[in-house]
Amino acid sequence: MAGYKRYRKEDPVSYALGITLTFELLKYRTRQVTRVFIHSEMKQGETLDKLMALCRDAGIEVVYTNKIFNVLSQKENCYVIGEFRKFKGTLELDHSHVVLVNPSNAGNMGTIMRSALGFGLQQMAIIRPAVDAFDPKVVRASMGAIFSTNFVYFDSFAEYKEQFGARELYPFMLDAQSSLHQIRPQGTFSLIFGNEATGLPSEFAQIGTSVIIPHSDRIDSLNLPIAASIAMYETTKHIIHA
């Protein structure tokens, strides 16, 4: 009868906090869901009925308890938590990727996943050291996009490049050869972004075509999820039509 503990990176499961996120989880990762927790303040009604029906149909255990909410959720208005087994992704050679080199902020990673899914780039390589993609903060910031994202960790960029280097590689850095205005990928590509504070190491200037998003010198840089999203918007424009 172990109590509920804070989420840790080593755990085999993670959590979708809140009902909207739990619905996303049930929709896209049904078979990974282990339990759904319901708080005593959850309102009766259509939404709960729908949730219960989904769990029943999928054979998912529903647990009524308030305890796990005190441990996992600091937010008010969180009355449903979906617990899920961590899942493995795979990257494909003929699919374009987003590559995050040493990302350190969970919220940023989730926000990038959300944009990436919006621009059809839901295959992501993450180069260690890096934040844990299953951290509930990533799940939340992704607004559920993580459940549709294929992500794979690599110990180094070299390891990634060995497997996937035969494509158009675009490292984004301030000291770059090309402007994003000029970049038009012709085939499969990878957009590569560095750490929030330090950006990409200078050796990335030797890899593929380095790119800068032009902006005035009144700011040092754009924030990471914004830079990544602008890059994804621009490079997928010819694929995603209005």
Next chain:
Amino acid sequence: MAGYKRYRKEDPVSYALGITLTFELLKYRTRQVTRVFIHSEMKQGETLDKLMALCRDAGIEVVYTNKIFNVLSQKENCYVIGEFRKFKGTLELDHSHVVLVNPSNAGNMGTIMRSALGFGLQQMAIIRPAVDAFDPKVVRASMGAIFSTNFVYFDSFAEYKEQFGARELYPFMLDAQSSLHQIRPQGTFSLIFGNEATGLPSEFAQIGTSVIIPHSDRIDSLNLPIAASIAMYETTKHIIHA
């Protein structure tokens, strides 16, 4: 001898938390700075010397105290706080604007100011009800961009439109006439964005040229600062060169 209190919207002053932000404050809003607070754990050295010299040259009072840090800053590594009088901005008829209708999140507002400054759109109209732009969370998320931003509050969009409606107006909404891919402003313009949760009210579809940022139906929407930043990037491209 009043003690230090939490920041409130009604206060005549606000705060730049941290040394980087305080340098930005001193650089761009010197005459608004009322005091600079220094924590006892602030390291001696070049950075502090530079800060002290700037304060001395500008006749700004330096206060050694740890108390205000306990009240204002939850972050570790915050050893300098710049206090400043709130300032008034003005919008110009011949300058393009960003218009935020009912923004509710301080971090988002600051992030938008940072991108806006990067894309030369540092004139911002804010339509009430709205978050307080001088909230230290906005200041921090803006990375100092707020000190170079001219922002003005309006009680309604009608009030803004009365003064500034004779320009290209682009309300961003999911149910829109045009795709961002097709939009090329010819003259002075305003980019209009709605609240984080609800977007723009449907009547904005009748104003100017409504615009959508095309994305897949796998996400409901892009997050607000990301949508705003992509829009600013695209509409200022012909002005900002690599």
